[in-house]
Amino acid sequence: MATQQPATRPANPRFSSGPCAKPPTFDVTKLSNAALGRSHRAAIGKDKLKAAIEGTREVLGIPADYKIGIVPASDTGAVEMALWSLLGERKVEMLAWESFGSGWVTDVVKQLKIDAEVKTADYGQIVDLASVDCNNDVVFTWNGTTAGVRVPNADWIADDREGLTICDATSAAFAMDLPWDKLDVTTFSWQKVLGGEAAHGMLVLSPRAVARLESYTPAWPLPKIFRLTKGGKLIEGIFTGATINTPSMLAVEDYLFALDWARSVGGLKGLIARADANAQAVFDFCDANDWIANLAEDVATRSNTSVCLKFTDDRIQDGAAFAKAVAKRLENENIALDIGAYRDAPAGLRIWCGGTVETSDIETMLPWLAWAFEAEIAAQ
Numbered sequence: 001m002a003t004q005q006p007a008t009r010p011a012n013p014r015f016s017s018g019p020c021a022k023p024p025t026f027d028v029t030k031l032s033n034a035a036l037g038r039s040h041r042a043a044i045g046k047d048k049l050k051a052a053i054e055g056t057r058e059v060l061g062i063p064a065d066y067k068i069g070i071v072p073a074s075d076t077g078a079v080e081m082a083l084w085s086l087l088g089e090r091k092v093e094m095l096a097w098e099s100f101g102s103g104w105v106t107d108v109v110k111q112l113k114i115d116a117e118v119k120t121a122d123y124g125q126i127v128d129l130a131s132v133d134c135n136n137d138v139v140f141t142w143n144g145t146t147a148g149v150r151v152p153n154a155d156w157i158a159d160d161r162e163g164l165t166i167c168d169a170t171s172a173a174f175a176m177d178l179p180w181d182k183l184d185v186t187t188f189s190w191q192k193v194l195g196g197e198a199a200h201g202m203l204v205l206s207p208r209a210v211a212r213l214e215s216y217t218p219a220w221p222l223p224k225i226f227r228l229t230k231g232g233k234l235i236e237g238i239f240t241g242a243t244i245n246t247p248s249m250l251a252v253e254d255y256l257f258a259l260d261w262a263r264s265v266g267g268l269k270g271l272i273a274r275a276d277a278n279a280q281a282v283f284d285f286c287d288a289n290d291w292i293a294n295l296a297e298d299v300a301t302r303s304n305t306s307v308c309l310k311f312t313d314d315r316i317q318d319g320a321a322f323a324k325a326v327a328k329r330l331e332n333e334n335i336a337l338d339i340g341a342y343r344d345a346p347a348g349l350r351i352w353c354g355g356t357v358e359t360s361d362i363e364t365m366l367p368w369l370a371w372a373f374e375a376e377i378a379a380q
């Protein structure tokens, strides 16, 4: 029984699922070249915004004919822009298996009042992807951050689809292979896998998504902050660094630093390998301990970023209180911060395993989790 505190502590106790840990080489002096106090429309600002867009393309391997825009309001802003600008032209299928996907369902069904076909699954499971008809517009989350369940692949997305795939990939981009030919709209935020700052989102559009924007006008009004077209034409500036409104040049510098760090660990391949190694350490821990298990039921759907865990010991009297107490104990010891399950998710823990987290920190933290578990069992 691990009642004794382990001898070593993680060098970095930050395992939050967003904002995520900064890259290991980060310190604020790395941002000293930020274009602070300068106009984002001046050459220096525009160049940095363009570098953020083109750096994203390079690291993620986004095709040259896809548009990449920096948009307001983080991933949420990017998803909302897509939903409000593109949907309504044809039938819509909404897929959801956790909190964020469910949020997009609410928006589409209750706010846009679209009579969508809604497919849902409980936490830990995934919807029947084989039943999806990609001649409809399909809205889904690549990695369900609050369930730790991701799509196993994109084989279910037809190459000759007539609908658009709209994919919230915020906890997947920079940690998982995203098949760009299968994704018409992809969104993510800086605060997730690369450990950037919040408030800015990325919107990636395929040529077919652009064609839809230029050929279809929704029936509802669009606020300026959502508008991607003018006079039936794409506003190209948004996709070259002329943002809709003022961005934080400090956050831009931070993102440029994060992209440089990503290149230094081998780009996307290196980032995926780091996330895989982190997640594997947690999976192995679950295999070795019969009191804890992955929330994702099917191994093929297990996230390598937001790994969600549930306690399975019969001795636990109040599951929610127990999980909270374990997380609190680890926080009090400065071993693991922010690892409680998301507020809408089943009781448990969520350990961020994206590439900015060092595997050695995961490996050092896990024996402490065993210690905290035993301590809470004893304290019940």
Ligand SMILES: Cc1ncc(COP(=O)(O)O)c(C=O)c1O
Pocket (backbone or CB within 6 Å): 017, 018, 073, 074, 075, 076, 077, 100, 101, 141, 143, 144, 145, 146, 168, 170, 171, 189, 191, 199
């Ligand atoms: C799948 C998913 N979608 C959307 C969001 C919202 O992201 P943001 O707060 O960056 O807008 C999150 C944040 O955790 C998320 O995990």
